[in-house]
Amino acid sequence: DIQMTQSPSSLSASVGDKVTITCRASQGISNYLAWFQQKPGKAPKSLIYAASSLQSGIPSKFSGSGSGTDFTLTISSLQPEDFATYYCQQYNSLPPTFGQGTKVEIK
Amino acid sequence: EVQLLESGGGLVQPGGSLRLSCAASGFTFSSYAMSWVRQAPGKGLECVSSISGSGGSTYYADSVRGRFTISRDNSKNTLYLQMNSLRAEDTALYHCAKKQGSGWYVPFDYWGQGTLVTVSS
Secondary structure, three states, X not given: OOOEEEEOOEEEEOOOOOEEEEEEEOOOOOOOEEEEEEOOOOOOEEEEEOOOEXXXXXXXXXXXXXXXXXXXXXXXXXXXXXXXXXXXXXXXXXXXXXXXXXXXXXX | OXXXXXXXXXXXXXXXXXXXXXXXXXXXXXXXOEEEEEEOOOOOEEEEEEEOOOOOOEEXXXXXXXXXXXXXXXXXXXXXXXXXXXXXXXXXXXXEEEEOOOOOOOOEEEEOOOEEEEXXX
């Protein structure tokens, strides 16, 4: 199975900050990488697919980049509604696997 | 608007069975592959099973193969997960997730809130 490793596991940031989360795959996955946001008690929300394509309705403050084994999710200006846990996921091969999550908390 | 509503979770003893359902709406259900993804307390996400739009192809994680069966009724827009021989380690929140296309190697685009399965004596 492909292992997905996110860093950091958690971070504290202030409203307006730029935040970057990293995801590394244990082997190359081309651009078969998605990012999700999850708030407590809520369904995960898909943000990005194909490493850098925004899902419909997702604001442009979210952006993704990378290919192969190294990927990043950037939130350009953190807003109160963005405090949540973020997950990466590869769908290049079965089984689809997820990172362990990055919790973004208010500083 | 795409909606996925899971049901059927609950408390069950080890060795018992449960059947989860996911009622889908807002899209052409039969055109999309679907999956069950679980989230154990304090642990990460695991895709336990997937099924093609027609229902003709299925995938199972090693951890559930031989115990869980995924199925779908396209006439009722409903996805199912029959879980047998349940173990304590199957305790988790089970999410239904829609894939963005009909194949395996496509991303998820919509998720349900989940139904909680607790396996305990």
